[in-house]
Amino acid sequence: MEQNTVTVQDLIDNTNIEVYYGQQYMSKRVISETEISRPGLELTGYFDYYPYARVQLFGQTETSYARAMTADNRYHVLQKMCTEKTPAFVFSRGIQPSIEMRRAADKYQIPILGSSLTTTRVSNIITQYLEKVLSPRQSIHGVLVDVYGLGVLIKGDSGIGKSETALELIKNGHRLVADDRVDVFQQNEHTLVGEAPEILKNMMEVRGIGIIDVMNLFGASAVRTSMEISLIMNLKNWSPNEHYERIGTDSQSEQIFDVIVPSMTIPVKVGRNLANIIEVAAMDYRAKKMGYDAAARFEANLTGLIEKNSKSDATK
Structure with missing residues (x-):
């Protein structure tokens, strides 16, 4: 897989x-690289495992240590930190770089950046951006909609009604993220994020009508740029020979990158309101996340009824 890169200008x-x-x-x-380096050990002269290809972030600790060094020693160490692949030096808390830093960076043509924010905030801002743009991406055929605050990825064969279902959801007050093609990347070990390709942003294809601009027709509140994928809904044409879940005790899931995402299979049949079904599925998923499982309660009630009848039969 080709490695993604961005420039410091980006x-x-x-x-x-x-x-x-x-x-x-x-x-x-x-x-x-998405990781950021805090070059504490390098300032002491230890370069055996120097992550030279990472953004080098200087906070109060690193700067205070560097100021205690002699000018010659500081310049010598900073020169060693400058390589052909070192992207940039970044200073937090409004700290200004030393003359030696400026000399070394200019000699090796490395930009020096800064912010008045705390070191932790600067690190978070840079890391979040780099994780978004450098993470591996996968293009998935489907529609991503924000339903009650949950990212629902609707999948299915071409022509099965994904876009029409999403359109009904938008009319019901939910928000479109991406139609037809969803660009997915892994934000962290637990989170997948989906967004629309730039050319398809806010657009939707409705068979018989063509391309529509959702934001122009329904307003800015009907769209959003990206969304965490929480649930996958697979639309399949109904078949009398297929077994479909009726109680909800059999859990399904799909793996995208390293993340396991809960999924459901919804049979498509004339007369079924798929938008309503997806709304209910989203609400039921939220209820389960909050600890209420209707299927588990039904099984408990059924078990209790069987036990009660068994005891009644034993006393006869």
């Missing part, structure tokens, strides 16, 4: 990080 354009020095180098410097 990072600046999409975050509130500022440029201190080296504006002319930003388009040349490439970021390929």
Whole structure:
């Protein structure tokens, strides 16, 4: 799989990080790793495992240690931190880089960035952006809709009614994320995020009508740019020979990247209101997440009734 990369200029354009020095180098410097380095050990002269390809973040601790060094020693260490693949140096809390840092960075054409925010906030901002743009992506044929705050991915064969179902959901007050093609990436070990390709953003194809602009027709509240995928709904043509879940005790799931996502199979048949079914499925999923399981309660009631009848028969 080809490795994704972004430039330091992309990072600046999409975050509130500022440029201190080296504006002319930003388009040349490439970021390929989502992790950020806090170069504490490197300042002591230990470079055996130096992650040179990561953004190097200097907070209060690193800066205080560097200030205690002699100017010559500081310049020597900072030069060793500058490599052809080092993307940028970033300073938090409004800290200004030393003269030695500026000399070393300029010599090796590495931009110096900064922010007035705390080190933790700066780290989170950069990491979240890099995880979004550098994570592996998968294009899935389907429709992603925000239903009661849950990202519901509707899948099924072409022409089965995915877009029409999503359109009904939008008319009911829910929000479209992506139609026809959903770009999915793994945000962390538990979270998948879906969004629309740039060319399809806010657009939907309705057979017989063509392409419609959902935001233009229904307003800005009818769309959103991205959404965590919480539930997958597989639409399948109804068949009398197929077994469909009727109680809800058999759990289904699908794996996308490293994340297991709960799923359901909904038979499509004339007269069934799929939008209503998906709304109820979303509400039922939320109830289960909150600890209420209707299927489990039904089984408990059934078990209790069987035991009660067994005792009644034994006393006869």
